Amino acid sequence: MDALPHGIRRLTFPLPMGIRHVHCYLLPGSDGWTLVDTGLGLPEAVERWEPVLAELDAPVIRIVVTHFHPDHAGGGEDAQALTGARVYQGARDYEQCESVWGREDWSKHLAGYLRGHGLPEPVADELRQEARIFAPFIRFAHDPERLREDDEVDGWQVLELPGHADGHICLLRDGVLVAGDHLLEKVTPTIGLYPDSRPDPLGDYLTSLERTLLLAPRLALPGHNDLVFDPAGRAREIIEHHRRRLGETIAALGSEPRTAYEVSLALFGADLDASGRRFALAETLAHLERLVQEGRAARGSDGSAFSYTAT
Secondary structure, three states: OEEOHHHOEEEEEEOOOOOOEEEEEEEEOOOOEEEEOOOOOOOOHHHHHHHHHHHOOOOEEEEEEOOOOHHHHOOHHHHHHHHOOEEEEEHHHHHHHHHHHOOOOHHHHHHHHHHOOOOOHHHHHHHHHHHHHHHHHOOOOOOOEEEOOOOEEOOEEEEEOOOOOOOOEEEEEOOEEEEEOOOOOOOOOOOOOOOOOOOOHHHHHHHHHHHHHHHOOOEEEEOOOOOEOOHHHHHHHHHHHHHHHHHHHHHHOOOOOEOHHHHHHHHHOOOOOHHHHHHHHHHHHHHHHHHHHOOOEEEEEOOOOEEEEEO
């Protein structure tokens, strides 16, 4: 457990996938601690949480979930059971949490959606198998208190900053932004388009980053990697990254229709495993749909699959 400014403590838990770790934060308050995010619902939750709780000088009173992705919300049920704390989550985010993780056929639904954008069937089948493996580790807390823009949690202002997830929330107080995956150092948060989500996640994210510039926090506490000591500067870097990627995406299109999968090969290469290809395809879709919104690309369909062309 790492001590941070303002009495905040950071917990870092390993992940068996992707970036290999996730940060959770303990925020001090007058009546106890607020835990932000819970990690993945891996086995041996008691062994993982008991030493942390034993170090604290006060109980964990509340748990806030920044967004519904498994590495942030998957251990919610365990954390709630061990602390007895009330759980808070964005209203839109919890709606997605239930519609995705509470849906038995989600992996089939997702695979069918990505197949409609060109994903080969063998890769889609790998994704379905991967989902079955990870399903037991997604134990989110049910029926939390719903949070909305400008609510307060123990003096922390709730901000709705969609993009990485449709209902992503952050907490702001005294220039400190508890950022979840809204801002990350070294890597850019993934911005993907998925079934039943908002239609323009990249447009949402760029708007959220512009809002971050106006808020001008002094420090951001991210869900992965290092602390962000210049959040506004990092927001500008990420905005510029996506502007460049939009240019690369339009350059990968032409007058002949191309599927999002074909465009993802041009942008991310062919050497990815099934999970990596899912992220690459979803992110490519987010950029293609932003180009459609800007009038720089057009989406077409033959009735069974979608394709895109430059305008």
